[in-house]
Amino acid sequence: MRLSEGVEWALHSCTTLALLPPDATLPAARLAEFHGVPPAYCAKHLQELRAAGIIESTAGRKGGYRLARLASEITFWDVVQAVESDTRAFRCTEIRQRGPTAIAKARYSPVCGIARVMYGAEQAWRRELEARTIQDAVDSIVRDADPQVAVKALRWFQEVLT
Amino acid sequence: MRLSEGVEWALHSCTTLALLPPDATLPAARLAEFHGVPPAYCAKHLQELRAAGIIESTAGRKGGYRLARLASEITFWDVVQAVESDTRAFRCTEIRQRGPTAIAKARYSPVCGIARVMYGAEQAWRRELEARTIQDAVDSIVRDADPQVAVKALRWFQEVLT
DNA sequence: GTCCCTATACTCGGATAGCAAGTGTCCGAGTATAGGCGG
């Protein structure tokens, strides 16, 4: 089981955008540079975030990305769902309906008991992600980050935003 | 994000083995036949369950697999962990330590705030799976299954176990 | 009738191809900007 690496990039990208002054935009290439990841591939994931309505894009010179709504209104779940094509990890193929014991499809309970447990576990996972927002990530970074990083980041932002 | 299809097979296989009379064994090929899945591939997952100490194998004629311990002592988590090579879905690559804001490694907090949230969510998922056992699956099947299936299963067991 | 031996058929187990999805990259279409020109 593997979550796409893009989820990590997307979460960090949203958090970084949340740190910018209101209405400031940051191009995909700069965002990739800030995180030290391949620009083209990073851009791909930003497009997915845009398609999901989490971030907005501005074209042309001085263009770039910015959050589409408040960081406190964007949950981790929103981001994961945007990047990951299918967030349902366990997929029941109804093997209980195959083999020598198979009977008419209508006579089976609507959901397999094993699938029910797996779905329940994933729901617990989802609930945790829905309870956390990008603002929480911003807060934890502000709280935990070394002052030296804060200075470097601020300086880099000022240089890039001109 | 995708959980291996083998997880479903493994869970159903364990549940089926739990339905057998004590100390009875069932060959991999029969187990695959019962679930209508490719025998060779199914056998591969059974080997993983064996390596994890969840089921036991007996070689030679009249050999096969059986549970290594009580169904109530085997959690869903045990099975998932056995089949899935790596159960950690989110993998933090520490991109916060890359790019223009990078500083000495020792000055970073031990765990990234974003990763902490993701790990927490997975822990919630894991906890749910640890709370459910194969016995629970057996109970739900006994409760929900159509009598017709029960009859067919019993008949098939008797025929196969000779 | 009982015990032992041997051949057998069946089991598991690891090593080997095939395929799909995620990973990584590129170039083209579109647009806000900046400079130059005219009034």
Added chain:
DNA sequence: CCGCCTATACTCGGACACTTGCTATCCGAGTATAGGGAC
């Protein structure tokens, strides 16, 4: 000096190769059984 126009450079966005890991399969090694033979 001010406003408009045009060329430009930069942005995003979708279409195209590559690699990793899951999917699927096979054949060989090992073993408990079943039958036959000897005592």
